Amino acid sequence: MDWQSFAVSFAIVFLSELGDKSQLVAITLGSNARSAIAVFLGVASGLVCTTFFGVLLGSGIATLIPVKVVKAIAAMMFAFLGFYLLSQTPADSLDKEQI
Numbered sequence: 001m002d003w004q005s006f007a008v009s010f011a012i013v014f015l016s017e018l019g020d021k022s023q024l025v026a027i028t029l030g031s032n033a034r035s036a037i038a039v040f041l042g043v044a045s046g047l048v049c050t051t052f053f054g055v056l057l058g059s060g061i062a063t064l065i066p067v068k069v070v071k072a073i074a075a076m077m078f079a080f081l082g083f084y085l086l087s088q089t090p091a092d093s094l095d096k097e098q099i
Contacts, residue, residue, distance in 0.1 A: 013051075022043070022046075026039065031040075
């Protein structure tokens with residue numbers, strides 16, 4: 001097993017998930033549930049499944065497209081999304097019915 005890849009992956013996912021909406025959902029479910037263990041197992045299995053599909057998709061794409069191209073596309077998508085979100089004004093994100 002490549003322990004360095006494991007440690008880097010764990011640290012990045014752990015830090016990026018802090019305060020994420022899935023964590024907020026887990027907090028809400030845990031506060032309302034009779035069994036915290038059942039909520040933990042459900043949330044953990046959901047995260048494992050989505051991560052598994054993400055890894056499969058990533059490894060499949062990496063066999064079709066060079067890794068540098070995949071990284072460049074991901075970087076451009078993140079940059080575009082960041083600039084798009086920064087360019088929005090609070091009124092742009094509201095529905096016309098809410099105004």
